[in-house]
Amino acid sequence: MEIEKKIQVQAAAHVNTVVMMETEWDLDTSLDEQTEYDQEDLAKVLIHNDDVTPMDFVVIILQRIFQLSPLEAEHVMITAHLNGLALVATLPLSEARKRVGKAHFAAQLEGYPLMFTIELA
Numbered sequence: 001m002e003i004e005k006k007i008q009v010q011a012a013a014h015v016n017t018v019v020m021m022e023t024e025w026d027l028d029t030s031l032d033e034q035t036e037y038d039q040e041d042l043a044k045v046l047i048h049n050d051d052v053t054p055m056d057f058v059v060i061i062l063q064r065i066f067q068l069s070p071l072e073a074e075h076v077m078i079t080a081h082l083n084g085l086a087l088v089a090t091l092p093l094s095e096a097r098k099r100v101g102k103a104h105f106a107a108q109l110e111g112y113p114l115m116f117t118i119e120l121a
Contacts, residue, residue: 042121043096
């Protein structure tokens with residue numbers, strides 16, 4: 001009986017070690033991804049006002065693609081409407097390009113001239 005307990009304790013310790021090693025490896029991977037973003041240039045995503053794209057559509061794009069809250073999305077939309085231009089977000093350059101591409105594609109599918117631009121921060 002005592003030998004069986006020792007084997008069980010050793011087996012449990014081995015399992016915990018393996019799990020801890022996998023967890024540490026996973027954490028290292030996420031840190032590597034974060035480091036890549038940290039080294040990348042930041043970019044400002046700007047939205048331009050137009051007289052064609054419906055305000056509701058703009059808010060939906062800002063929420064779904066740029067992950068703004070409903071209140072933030074409405075604020076950005078109104079700011080662009082009143083001033084002609086508004087800051088949407090500051091993101092790593094590659095992420096900014098990806099999201100702007102998605103937003104332009106979605107607007108084109110609906111036939112709207114919605115326009116975003118990117119400036120280095």
